[in-house]
Amino acid sequence: MQFGIFSVGDVTPDPTTGRTPSEHERIKAMVAIAQKAEEVGLDVFATGEHHNPPFVPSSPTTMLGYIAARTEKLVLSTSTTLITTNDPVKIAEDFAMLQHLADGRVDLMMGRGNTGPVYPWFGKDIRQGINLAIENYALLHRLWREDVVTWEGKFRTPLQSFTSTPRPLDGVPPFVWHGSIRSPEIAEQAAYYGDGFFHNNIFWPADHTKRMVELYRERYAHYGHGTAEQAIVGLGGQVFMRRNSQDAVKEFRPYFDNAPVYGNGPSLEDFTEQTPLTVGSPQQVIEKTLAFREYAGDYQRQLFLMDHAGLPLKTVLEQLDLLGEEVVPVLREEFAKGRPAGVPDAPTHASLVQSLGTASQEVTVV
Template sequence: MQFGIFTVGDVTRDPTTGTTPTERERIRAMVRYARHAEEVGLDVFSTGEHHNPPFVPSSPTTLLGHIAGLTDRIVLSTSTTLITTNDPVKIAEDFAMLQHLAGPERVDLMLGRGNTGPVYPWFGQDPADSVALTVENYQLLRRLWDSDVVDWKGRFRSPLQGFTSTPRPVDGVAPFVWHGSIRTPEVAEIAAYFGDGFFANNIFWPPSHYTRLINLYRQRFEHYGHGPAAHATVGLGGQFFMRPNSQDAWDEFRPYFDEAPVYGHGPTMEDFTERTPLTVGSPQQVIDRTLTFREHFGDYQRQLFLVDHAGLPEKTVLEQLDLLGGILPELRAGFEALRPAGVPSDPPTHAERVARQAARPEPVAV
């Protein structure tokens, strides 16, 4: 099973010191987190995409390409690539380029609609078209990756005639795609139809909220003939703050929780940890809570944690990564001990997908 971290790249004031990092400091800190994630044994580093303050990751493949040159094995991904407002041609080109630079086994991406309505007009789109944009743009993206020459006509961009996206995907196989959603069944349907992965952020709401979408995805994955529902590729988000002593974790994290842009000035930390997967406490408490996720969602293949938000200082984030690295063996062993035989423990690799494509029968001429 893959474990990793994701960042939303927020530039947030530290409520305990009153200091706010510069954009450059925040960006360079994210690079250090990716490198340290690899050092402590994590499998994945993932970045969001935002085009509005207080967030800085507006160019994910630039960030990931830089990290690729500083690391050796960690998988580089996105925790949202905006399928609604990015041109599918540019997505196809950017991630194929990243494949060539980092190596195809180290690159995948997560597509999503994003959670910032004003971004649509900034890129010439209407938020009312978000679902239609998601469907059409992904159909075009798949064509651009899977076909050497593309003719295309749709609603939302100028037609393409005899167009070839360059560079071509490595070995003719595009990066593995996850589709992320917290409320849109059409996204689960798209993921199932194409046999892609489905990612549930699993941060803000009770597990029951995400269970509906994951179950829908699994059912439709089997319906479309990709294999048993239990074999569908599922990823989850999550977040924690831990210290060796549980009370120390609560005392230290509380001011960051209370001021956090995403949930500050709302529910108490006690209420939020009870109702959502946020875990604040000791390493053993994080292990125990995380291992319960499969009780809600079934066996899954990727677990990403948000650890660098809410103004937490760099030193603290690096310490959180050290603690996470320390419990990784128990997390891996715990999940694998419960996984039924035959259920994949990891997302499909590039090599597996190349072999699968090579085994497909050639179309019969008529």
């Protein structure tokens, strides 16, 4: 099972000091956080994609390429690649290039984003969001698998005998996760292609997450990719830790109360009760995260949001030390217990290359 962190890249004032980092500071902090993630033994770093203040990660492949040169093992991913407003041709090119530079340590998560105005900024109609996601991904899927593509659709100009370059490393496209909080159409899309489904459940109760994941698993099996338990599932989470739970609550409360996303809403106590947010000791984080399996089944990837709401870099790095040293080793061990033999690991470039080779040998034998 893979464990990692994802960042939305918000530039938020620290409510305890009133200081707002510059965009430069925030970008450099995200790089430092990614490097720290590898140092403490995490598997994945994922960045969001936003094109408006107060967020900075408008060019994920640029950032991930920079991080790739400074890491050795970390899987570099996105917590959203806007399949609706980005040109699928450019996505194909950018991520194939990143895949080569990172020696295959790349996957990505398709999403529609959470900022409505981004659609007209890129010449698109938000009312066509689902249709854009479906059509654009259908084209992207072909661009990575066919050397020459002739295509015509509704939302972009046709392609005539087009070849996307560079071609995917070793002939294997980056693995794709489809991220959604509330859209069953996206769970269906992930199942249709046999891709991964990432439910970013950080704002939602367990029963909603359960319904979305079960839908994806059922449809994955329906399309003949394997059994429902073999479907590739990822989940989000939010944590803030101190060794003493009371210290964690006291320290995190002003950040929670003033956060752009959930500030001035439910209380910290209500939010931790109703969603995956855990504010407390490392043991409390372990216990709550292990409970995700009760409603999502055995899954492949767990990403935590840790660098948001104005938390200073020093604090985030301390959180990563606790995550890597005290939490993730226990989670790895406990999630492995009782895991059915038929449940696959999260796909990596190496495993996908191996699968391609096995499939080619089977075809040759036949």
